[in-house]
Amino acid sequence: MCEVEDGDYVDLGKKEKRERLGRTCMKCKEGAAVLIIRVGDAFCKSCFKDYFVHKFRAMLGKNRVVYPGEKVLLAYSGGPSSSAMIQQVQEGLGRDTPKKLRFVPGILFIDEGAACGQSWEQREQNVSEMQQVLRKTNFPFHIVPLEQVFSLPRSVLQSALPVNPKRAENYKQAVDRFLGQQRAHREDELSGTADGLAQLRVTGYEGGNVSGYSRPPTQLTSALTDMLRSARTLTAKLELLQSLRSHLILHVARTCGYSKVMSGESCTRLAVRLLANISLGRGAFLPLDTGFSDDRYGDVVIVRPMREYSLKEISFYNRLFNVQTVFIPTMETKAPENSSIQHxxxxxxxxxxxxxxxxxxxxxxxSEKLNISRTEFAEENVHQERCLLCMCNLDTGVGEAASAFCATQVSQHLSQKSLRNNAVATSDPDQQCCNRGECYERSPSCSSSVPRTQDFMPLLCYSCRVTVKDVTSLSALPPYVMQEAEHRSRRVEMRREIQEFLLDEGC
Structure with a gap:
């Protein structure tokens, strides 16, 4: 009896498979289906392309974050999702495209070969292949080595107000104004009073202006390698790499005048990030890390237009329409499953x-249902205390209500006090005071340029504190991070000294 049931089950499975192979498109009801996205959602090639394109433009049109004429930086990694995003932008900027996109794009690729231990010859080969792909887009693009984070200014960690804050209710007026400018340019072009370059600048096609890419200084490569080596776990390395990458993207966007940055995370990638961030203690920042827009920087907003696509949809789109991708190994390539929380x-x-x-x-x-309870981005919000690494508002000022966090703080304080007492009892008080972290109290002139751990930790959010605990030396972090930490620590110390002369906030 069991054998008969098993045989019937196998025959039924084969029958369902044959029925799926012979299905027609659910939209046009005529063409043969080439793929099934979900159960019952069969598409032919033409209808799948219409579905894919419509979802991208509907996402941008529904949220109304990118205004006409804005400069938008496309963060490109060479992977399937970011490659599909650039393909959508290319098609959306066409002259005769319905529901045309109206922003001015640029592309940024960050070379992270040094973080993966690649030789300069391998990095040159990757960059050369990347340049060949990006030149075909006719967009201005920038290729920047990750080592450049060690030469960033301290101002990159400071939030700023939007350059031209615009409200959502003015979006239609902005579109009408932009269309009027386009008509004026087109009339001038037809009358011979303006050349074709004006129209090209409006649509963003200025040609592929390639920024020069040369080998970064050896000391910067060594500094990056030392920083990653100082992290004891792959989880900490990936978190540090994510923070540094975000800082570099922000710096390039501010330097080149981009007010928006498009990132190509798919919904599969965001689902993975949601679980990983919860495990890493970033639950308070999930709306910023996984939402459509991320405005933590103020003047530069991160936009994720590919967040509605699954990795399966993106892979089929790239395969059916020959979207070129570039595979570049990362720190997680060929790593075991349990090598990091992210993996x-x-x-x-x-x-x-x-x-x-x-x-x-x-x-x-x-993740779509999550939201942050905050007021509109105003000038007073710019001066809120923010994490040195992820630049989110600090989530550690919770008072005594959070018993778990307070218990952890008390335990760490007692442990540090015990270690400090043991160091004082076993060492010469006239030597090596900087190594004990007591030189600031004993002699300010003997103070080290590297902030103490107890001064550095309060400047981080809970998740970044967990990450920094796995870093053996704070001096391995980039100079601009340590300079900003020293600056904030001095301001806190100065405020503590003059506290009795300040008026209460309620006065």
């Missing part, structure tokens, strides 16, 4: 998605 979360989501196809969409829809 373990990705493995968990991927395996669960294989057996339960609605896993990614369920996790992703959960």
């Amino acid at each position: 373990l979360s990705e493995s968990f989501i991927t395996k669960l998605q294989a057996d339960f196809p609605s896993t990614v969409s369920t996790v992703y829809r959960t």
Whole structure:
């Protein structure tokens, strides 16, 4: 009886498979289906392209974050998602495209070969291949080595007000004004009073202006390698790498005048990030890390227009329409599943998605419901205390209500006090005071340029504190981070000294 049931089950599975192979498109009802996105969603090639393009432009049109004429920096990694995003922007900026995109794009690629231990010859080969791909877009692009973060100014860690703050209700007026400017340019072009370059500048096609890329100084490469080597776990290395990458993107956007940055994370990637960030203690910042827009920097807003696409949809689109991608190894390439929290979360989501196809969409829809309770971005919000690494508002000022956090703080304080007492009892008080971290109290002139751990930690959010605990030496961090930490520590010390002369905030 059991054998008969097993045979019937196998025959039924084969029958369902044959039915799927012979299905027609659910939209046009005529063409043969070339793929099935979800159960019952079969598309032919033409209808799938219309579906893919419509979802991208509908995402931008629904949120109304990118205004006409704005300069938008496209963060490109060479992977499937960012490659599909650039393809959508290219098609959306066409002259005869319906629901045309109206911003001015540029592309940024960050060379992270030094972080992966690649030789300069390998990095040159990757950059050369990347340049060949980016030249075909006819967009201005920038290729920047990751080592450049060690020469960034301290101002990159300071939030700023939007250059031209615009409200959502003025979006239609902005579109009408932009269309009027386009008509005026077109009339001038037809009458011979303006050349074609004016129209090209409006649509963003100025040609591929390639920024020079040369080998970074050896000392910067060594500094990056030492910083990653000082992190004891791959989880900490990936978190540091993410923070440094964000700082570099922000610096390039501010320097080149871009007010928006488009990132190509898919909903699969965001679902993985949601679980990983919860595990890393970043639950308070999930709306910023996984939402459509991230305005933590003020003058530069991160936009994620690919967040509605699953990795399956993106892979099929790139395969069907020959979208070129560039594979570049990362720190997680060929790493074991349990090598980091991020990699373990990705493995968990991927395996669960294989057996339960609605896993990614369920996790992703959960992230959509999250929001941060905050007032509108105003001048007083710019001066709020922010984390030195992720630049989010500090989530550690919770008072005594959070018993777990307070207990951790008390435990750390007692441990440091015990270690300090033991060091004082076993060492010469006239030597090596800087190594004990007591030189500032004993002699300010003997103070080291590297902030003490107890002064540096309060400047970080909870998640970044966990990351920095796995870093063996604070001096390995980039100079601009340490300079900003020293600046803030001095301001706190100065405020403490003059506190009795200040008026209360309620006065």
